[in-house]
Amino acid sequence: xxxxxxxxxxxxxxxxxxxKALQNVDFVxxxxxxxxxxxxxxxxxxxxxxxxxxxxxxxxxxxxxxxRNVVCRSPQEALSMGIGTVFQEIALCPNLTVAENMFIGxxxxxxxxxxxxxxxxxxxxxxxxxxxxxxxxxxxxxxxVQQMVSIARAIDMDCKILxxxxxxxxxxxxxxxxxxxxxxxxxxxxxxxxxITHFLDQVYExxxxxxxxxxxxxIGEYQTAALSQIELISKMMGKALSDVSEMKKQEPQTSSDSxxxxxxxxLSSAAGVRPFDFRIExxxxxxxAGLLGSGRSESVRAIxxxxxxxxxxVKINGxxxxxxxxxxxxxxxxxxxxEDRKHExxxxxxxxxxxxxxxxxxxxxxxxxxxxKQAEEFANEYIEKLGIKTPSINTPIDSLSGGNQQKVVLARxxxxxxxxLxxxxxxxxxxxxxxxxxQKLVLRLAEDGVSLTFISxxxxxxxxxxxxxxxxxxRExxxxxxGMNVTEQxxxxxxxxxxxGHV
Amino acid sequence: MSKLxxxxxxxxxxxxxxxxxxxxxxxxxxxxxxxFRITMVNGAFYGNIPNILFGASELVIxxxxxxxxxxxxxxxxxxxxxxxxxxxxxxxxxxLNAGEVTLLTILVGFFISCVAGILxxxxxxxxxxxxxVQPMVxxxxxxxxxxxxxxxxxxxxxxxxxxxxxxxxxxxxPGIPIHTPIILTAVFIAIVAVVLKKTNLRLYVExxxxxxxxxxxxxxxxxxxxxxxxxxxxxxxxxxxxxxxxKAGRHDSVNLLKFIMMDAILAVALxxxxxxxxxxxxxxxxxxxxxxxxxxxxLLRLEVNPEAIKAFKAVFIIVLMVIASPVVxxxxxxxxxxxxxxxxxxxxxxxxxxxxx
Numbered sequence: 060x061x062x063x064x065x066x067x068x069x070x071x072x073x074x075x076x077x078x079k080a081l082q083n084v085d086f087v088x089x090x091x092x093x094x095x096x097x098x099x100x101x102x103x104x105x106x107x108x109x110x111x112x113x114x115x116x117x118x119x120x121x122x123x124x125x126x127r128n129v130v131c132r133s134p135q136e137a138l139s140m141g142i143g144t145v146f147q148e149i150a151l152c153p154n155l156t157v158a159e160n161m162f163i164g165x166x167x168x169x170x171x172x173x174x175x176x177x178x179x180x181x182x183x184x185x186x187x188x189x190x191x192x193x194x195x196x197x198x199x200x201x202x203x204v205q206q207m208v209s210i211a212r213a214i215d216m217d218c219k220i221l222x223x224x225x226x227x228x229x230x231x232x233x234x235x236x237x238x239x240x241x242x243x244x245x246x247x248x249x250x251x252x253x254x255i256t257h258f259l260d261q262v263y264e265x266x267x268x269x270x271x272x273x274x275x276x277x278i279g280e281y282q283t284a285a286l287s288q289i290e291l292i293s294k295m296m297g298k299a300l301s302d303v304s305e306m307k308k309q310e311p312q313t314s315s316d317s318x319x320x321x322x323x324x325x326l327s328s329a330a331g332v333r334p335f336d337f338r339i340e341x342x343x344x345x346x347x348a349g350l351l352g353s354g355r356s357e358s359v360r361a362i363x364x365x366x367x368x369x370x371x372x373v374k375i376n377g378x379x380x381x382x383x384x385x386x387x388x389x390x391x392x393x394x395x396x397x398e399d400r401k402h403e404x405x406x407x408x409x410x411x412x413x414x415x416x417x418x419x420x421x422x423x424x425x426x427x428x429x430x431x432k433q434a435e436e437f438a439n440e441y442i443e444k445l446g447i448k449t450p451s452i453n454t455p456i457d458s459l460s461g462g463n464q465q466k467v468v469l470a471r472x473x474x475x476x477x478x479x480l481x482x483x484x485x486x487x488x489x490x491x492x493x494x495x496x497x498q499k500l501v502l503r504l505a506e507d508g509v510s511l512t513f514i515s516x517x518x519x520x521x522x523x524x525x526x527x528x529x530x531x532x533x534r535e536x537x538x539x540x541x542g543m544n545v546t547e548q549x550x551x552x553x554x555x556x557x558x559x560g561h562v
Numbered sequence: 563m564s565k566l567x568x569x570x571x572x573x574x575x576x577x578x579x580x581x582x583x584x585x586x587x588x589x590x591x592x593x594x595x596x597x598f599r600i601t602m603v604n605g606a607f608y609g610n611i612p613n614i615l616f617g618a619s620e621l622v623i624x625x626x627x628x629x630x631x632x633x634x635x636x637x638x639x640x641x642x643x644x645x646x647x648x649x650x651x652x653x654x655x656x657x658l659n660a661g662e663v664t665l666l667t668i669l670v671g672f673f674i675s676c677v678a679g680i681l682x683x684x685x686x687x688x689x690x691x692x693x694x695v696q697p698m699v700x701x702x703x704x705x706x707x708x709x710x711x712x713x714x715x716x717x718x719x720x721x722x723x724x725x726x727x728x729x730x731x732x733x734x735x736p737g738i739p740i741h742t743p744i745i746l747t748a749v750f751i752a753i754v755a756v757v758l759k760k761t762n763l764r765l766y767v768e769x770x771x772x773x774x775x776x777x778x779x780x781x782x783x784x785x786x787x788x789x790x791x792x793x794x795x796x797x798x799x800x801x802x803x804x805x806x807x808x809k810a811g812r813h814d815s816v817n818l819l820k821f822i823m824m825d826a827i828l829a830v831a832l833x834x835x836x837x838x839x840x841x842x843x844x845x846x847x848x849x850x851x852x853x854x855x856x857x858x859x860x861l862l863r864l865e866v867n868p869e870a871i872k873a874f875k876a877v878f879i880i881v882l883m884v885i886a887s888p889v890v891x892x893x894x895x896x897x898x899x900x901x902x903x904x905x906x907x908x909x910x911x912x913x914x915x916x917x918x919x
Contacts, residue, residue, distance in 0.1 A: 365779055386781035397779055406773045408840050413765060420762055421781040428762045471780075 063090050065219055065251050066111075071120035073106055080106040083120070084277045086270055088220060088251040093242060095254045095262045095283070098272035099295055099462070099490030104255050107272070108222055112137040112144050125219070143213030144222040151197055151209055157184070158193035161212045183211055187241055203234030207241060214245065221245060222253045225488065227261060231350065239265050257488060259288055271295055296492045317341070318377040320510045321362070321393070321479050326371030328361035333535045334370055337362065339479060339510045344501060346513045346525035348550055354534035355514050356398050359481045362512075363388045363395040389422055392478035396468055396485055398514075400461070404468040407457040411449050412438040414456045414467050419474045441470035446496070462493035469497070479510045486515060498524050518550050530554055575834030579849040582832070582882060586856050593863060606734040606741065610859070618855035619743040620646070620802035623750050624822060625829035625847040627798030630763075630791040633771045634784075635690055636839030637697025638827050639795050643819035644708025645682045646803030649675040651715035653804060654723055654813040663725040676800045683796020687789040705823075712815035722812045732808035743805050750801060754844065764842075767791060771839030825854050828879065 066088040073081040081103045088094050096104050109115045111122065113131035122129055124140060131137045134144065151160045158180035180193035189207045191200050197208065206226055214221055223242075227235050242252055242265060254266055262269065262283070269286060271278040271294045278294050319338040327334040332354045339345055347355035360366045364382040373382055375391050382388045388395070397403035406414055415438045416429055423429070429437070438452045445466045449459055456467055465485060472480055482501065486494040501511055501524050515521050521528060527541040530553045538553050590597040590610070600609035624642050631639045653675040660667040682704065689700035731742050738745070758764050766787050769777045774784040802822075807813050831837055832853060833846025857878065861871045884890060 363779075384781070384783070385779050386783075389781045395779060397776075402773070403776045403779055406769045406776050408772050409768060413769075417765070417769065417777075418780045420765060425762050425766065426760065428760070428765070 064088070065090050065125055067123040068107070068111065069121050069123070071107065071110055071122075072118045073110055073115060074118060079275050081110070081117075081275045084272065084275070086277075087280065088253060089268075090251055091246050091249045092268055093246055093252045093254055093266045094268045094270065095256070095266035096270055096272070097255075097262065097291065097295055099492050102272040102295070102490075103275040104272055105224065106275075108144070108224060108253070108255070112142060112222065138213075141219035142222065143210075143218045143220070144224065145206070145209050145213050145226055146224050151205060151212070153196075153198035153205075155197060156194050157191045157197055157200070157208055160197050160208055161193075180211075184208075187211055187244060189241070201234065203230050203237055206230065206234075206238065210238075210241065214250065218250060220251050220253065222255075224255045225257070226254075227256055227258060235261065257490065259291065259491075262291075263288065292491050295490070319374075320376060322374040322377075323362060324372050326358075326361050326373070327369050328357060329367040329369055330357040330360060331534060332357040332361055335536050337529070339512065341510055342505050342508045343527065344505045344511045344513055344525050345527040345529060346515070346521045347531055348514075348518060348521055348528045348540075349531035349554055353531040353554075355531050356483055357534065358531065358536075359395065359483055359512055359514065363393055363481060365395065365397070386421070389418065389475065392476075394418070394472035394475055394477035394480040396465075396472060396480070396482045398483040398487070400465055400468065400488075405456045405464050408455050410453045411442070411447070411456050411459070411467055412452040415441055415470045415474060418471045422475060437474055441474060444473075445470055445500070462489040465489055465497070466493065469500070473504075477509065479512075480504065481512045481514075483514045484516065485513070486517070486520065494520070518547050522547060522550065575843050575846055576849065578834050578882070579832050579846055579853050583849065583853050583856065586853065586860050590860055590863065602739070604734075605736065605739060607739050610863075612741065612744070614852060614855050614859060615744045615747075616741045617859070618852050619747040620806050620819060621822060621825050621829060621855060622747050622848050622851040623798050623802045623805070624819075624826040625833075625851045626751070626754055626844055627791075627795035628823075628826040628830050629833070629835060629842050629844050629847040630767055631697065631795050632827075632830055632835060632837055633839050633842040634767045634791040635697045635788045636771055637690070638823070638830075638837065639686060639701045639792065640698055640823045640827075641682075641686065641701040641704035641708055642795065642799050642802070642826060643822040644704050644712070645679060645796065645799035646806060646819045646822075647712040647813075647815055648682065648704075648708055648715065648803075649678045649800040650803030650807035650818060651712040651813055651815060652678045654721050654807060655715055657723065657725070657728075658721060663727060665727055668727050668731070672800075672804055675804060676797055679796035679798075679800030679803075680793050681796070682799065683793040684789070686795070687792030690792065691785040691788040709815050712813075712818075716813055716815050720812045720814045723807060724811065728808045728811065731805075732811060743809060746801075746805060751848065758844070768841050772841070825851070829854055832882070 064087055066086075068084070068086040071081050071084045071086070072079075084103065084107060086096075086107065096107070098104050106115065110117045111131070113133045113136055116132075122131065124142075129140060131140065131142075137144070152163070155163065158177045161180050161183070162176050177193040184191055184193065187207070187210075189204065189211060191204050191208060197205060200208065210221070210223070210226075226238060230238060239261075242254075246252060254262070256262060266283045268280060269283050269291065270280045271291070273295060281291075317340060320341050320343075322338040324336050325334040326337065335358060337358070347358055349355045357366065361368055361371075364384055364387060368382065373380055380387075380391055382391065382393075385395070406417065409417075412434055416434045419437070420429055420434075435452060441447070442449065442452065447459075447466045447470065448463050449467075456464055459467070469482075469485065482497075485497050489497070498520065501513055505511055513521060513524050522545055526543075527539065528545065528550060529536055530538045530540065530550065532554060540549055540553060587597070597610055600607050600612060602608075624646075628639065628642065631637070653671045656671040656674055657663060657667055660671070686697075686701050686704065689695045689703075690697050693700075730736075731746075734741050766777075766782055769780075769782065770784045770787045777784055802819065806819050810818065827837070829850035830847050832850035833843055833848070835842050835846060857875060858871070861874050862868070866874055
């Protein structure tokens with residue numbers, strides 16, 4: 060590949076108090092190239108992007124755009140230089156129209172020329188093959204189309220560089236395909252694309268080049284075709300990956316006379332899951348499999364009484380109990396790590412320490428606070444146990460990387476010593492290293508006799524960890540797969556056929 | 563050294579109110595070097611500082627409640643002055659109708675007014691937590707109607723509270739050199755400190771203010787906590803009303819604690835608290851409240867025309883808020899960093915002086 064270089068970043072360094080986020084990092088982007096920027100959480104990917112787009116000011120190094128040395132002070136300035144960015148969360152206004160979203164805040168005039176704007180939007184949408192009409196309200200589009208509109212917004216001006224920071228994490232497979240088609244279209248036009256994602260398969264499907272960062276340092280730039288997945292992972296983690304294959308899941312213990320740890324019959328909730336039966340044995344790891352929106356999260360939320368339970372009977376260790384609120388579930392030894400870490404998991408500005416002790420503290424009660432010393436001991440214990448990377452226990456949790464935040468939320472539940480722990484997408488948006496750690500932790504907990512329900516969008520991960528898969532479709536359980544020899548194919552088939560192709 | 567640094571870091575939110583306090587003291591000392599002079603009159607302390615402590619009593623108590631309401635509900639209670647007017651009207655009504663005034667009647671009256679305060683808090687709290695009304699809108703009801711209710715309880719203009727005990731509560735108890743409202747405020751602060759120490763109030767309130775949905779999944783009912791902060795606010799209003807009416811010696815339903823919510827909200831903001839809820843510092847609010855009182859008195863001391871005081875205060879606050887804003891803070895830090903690196907380069911200090919904190 061000898062196409063011309065449009066962006067060259069040389070010797071970029073950036074440090075925050077106590078952390079060297081980037082050290083002497085080089086990065087090169089060529090015309091018409093899809094360049095994956097890879098690294099674990101905290102490796103410095105986002106920092107590099109933020110330096111490029113002017114969110115952060117660099118400490119050292121230079122940025123050369125089209126042969127000119129540039130200094131970028133704000134994302135607006137970056138945009139005017141032809142650098143467009145699309146972030147993971149869609150930063151558009153759902154109640155405005157598609158065209159308004161594309162042009163808001165960038166018109167030179169104080170007055171809007173609606174006709175012209177809509178015509179321009181229509182032309183752009185059409186040329187990119189985005190199935191949306193300019194006058195349509197954005198909220199009426201699917202998430203994927205909304206994501207594409209934000210791309211259209213980013214590249215509307217004469218864009219040379221497009222940065223996609225985890226654009227696919229909320230998309231399903233079909234939507235990802237559409238997004239990739241759009242990316243290829245842009246590539247053909249000569250746009251250089253920087254692509255950040257945690258999905259390795261997607262990297263191999265679409266990217267030409269991979270740059271790997273680790274702990275703020277550049278590990279290297281590679282041709283995607285010449286770098287195997289295992290090599291990539293070991294470069295990202297800095298160690299060989301033999302321990303991934305070492306993982307051994309538990310043989311399901313289904314002696315019919317044993318009393319299940321948790322058993323529900325005809326359980327349903329206000330979130331709209333059909334009445335279902337569910338049981339889990341001591342030390343069992345099972346999982347709800349199914350597509351996004353199939354009702355897997357709603358089911359576990361019903362178990363934890365996170366949504367209003369509308370019907371059903373629950374037995375814990377054979378004894379009938381009534382679980383009306385999350386607190387009831389917690390008092391009965393159930394823990395629940397929610398899918399949406401940011402909005403339902405972490406308590407942002409609160410310290411790592413307070414985040415770790417939160418659930419235990421609530422169970423102890425309002426009038427029995429842990430002493431400061433006790434709280435610090437607990438926090439330090441779990442920071443060490445789970446290898447949480449944090450400058451101190453007093454650091455606000457929202458300044459940690461995603462993987463470490465998730466570990467803190469996990470620590471919160473482990474500290475309550477639950478009998479039954481529900482993990483809803485514990486590995487989403489998390490680097491490979493932490494993913495493997497969490498999977499191993501799940502299996503270790505099961506060995507210690509904890510029952511776990513594990514949900515993941517990545518089916519291979521579930522197969523690796525769960526001894527029983529409950530398959531859901533359209534808010535209903537359609538079948539079950541168990542045994543040591545379940546394959547991805549089996550699970551896919553069952554999801555696709557709605558349980559008719561029973562194994 | 564590093565311990566000290568840590569300590570400073572932890573209390574960095576106190577930087578703003580403390581620096582304002584220092585600034586005001588400097589201004590006052592320039593005006594007259596005898597600023598700190600305390601004299602003994604009839605066995606009690608008098609002087610600028612005792613006056614500030616005396617004058618700020620109600621404000622301090624109200625800003626404690628306001629801090630909690632703000633932290634949990636992400637909004638403010640604007641009816642606190644009116645609530646204090648109602649509860650103190652009830653107190654006066656009871657005392658005037660209970661026959662001979664003894665310490666017991668005063669205590670029972672105080673207790674009844676606290677119950678009234680809790681009921682008012684429950685009313686506001688229900689609107690906010692159960693019906694999801696914005697705190698300012700919910701408390702607007704009593705802000706508008708509260709003084710009429712207080713007037714109706716009074717039944718006439720300004721009933722006089724002329725008895726020995728009220729006088730002692732409002733001024734001094736013979737033999738004790740410190741004014742009673744100052745002592746009551748100190749006791750109140752001590753009680754709040756004990757409550758914060760012995761319960762999880764801080765953790766619950768902060769968590770609810772930061773992320774109610776996460777907190778719900780950890781077994782805390784955010785509605786209950788928001789409701790609780792309004793109950794506490796109700797008690798604060800009742801105590802403040804009690805002090806105010808005993809100070810005044812009569813119940814003026816129109817002017818008692820008038821517009822004090824403005825100063826209370828300001829005290830919370832000045833104390834380094836976010837008005838958007840979440841983490842809070844009661845120490846900051848208390849210092850903020852005393853600072854506001856000092857500001858008022860400083861302007862008077864500088865012989866600013868009483869009519870113009872409000873304008874001066876407004877200008878002062880604007881300057882303050884701009885200085886304390888994150889924009890300016892980031893800028894100052896950058897300038898300081900640059901100065902530091904230049905200083906380092908010229909002094910050829912040890913190469914490993916990178917700071918880790």
